[in-house]
Amino acid sequence: MNLLIRNAKKDDWDEIKYIYEAGISTGLATFETKAPTTYEQWILKAHSECTLIAHNENKIFGWCKITPISDRSAYSGVGEVSVYVHPKAQGKGVGNILFKNLISISEAQGFWTLQASIFSENNSSIYLHKKNGFREVGFREKIGKLNGKWIDNVLLERRSSIIGLEEDS
Structure with missing residues (x-):
């Protein structure tokens, strides 16, 4: 699959929302039960340079974003990752391509730690994260x-x- 990666924009919202709603419907992706109603709500807390889509011929096949975990300066380089792939594009490398670009861009934006909290039953997402350098650091039972x-x-x-x-002086 020949994909291009770029920053998400408001005109992408209908396709982003469709992909998000497809993820919600699996019951494996998020505690959310419905997508935000507007692009502005969806992107509100996300880091704008680290909100990407994978597309080809004006069709969006997946999206990812980083949301800073805190407003505190000590955590300025720590972000939570979300990655969603169109149901018809799953298993075709879209998530992997998004991750490779997101990691590179996130480092250029000063992120030193990316984190994810994934449903324990979501084996494909856990595999994708580990394939891209994530390691398991904990387990939260009945969270x-x-x-x-x-x-x-x-x-x-x-x-x-x-x-x-780098060490601080």
Whole structure:
């Protein structure tokens, strides 16, 4: 699949929302039960340079974004990752291409740690993250309920090999 990667923009919202809603409908991707109604709500807390889409011939096949985990300056280089792939494009390398670009851009933007909290049953997402340098750092049992069912989360993180290594004087 020949894909191009670029920053998401407001005109992409209908396709982004469709992909997000498809992920929500699996019951494996998020505790959210509906997508935001507007692009502005969806991107509100996201880092704009680290909000990407994978597209080909005006069709979006996936998106990813980083949301800073805190406003505190000590955590300025730590972000939570979200990656969603169109149902018809899953298993075709879209998530991997998005991740490779997101990691590079995130490091250029000063992120030294990327983290993810993934439903323990979402094996394909856990595999994708580990394939891109994430490691399992924890497990949260029954962290939240989705449709009346308790869900466990696997915590993963990826530390940059080029950002955050320098020692402070």
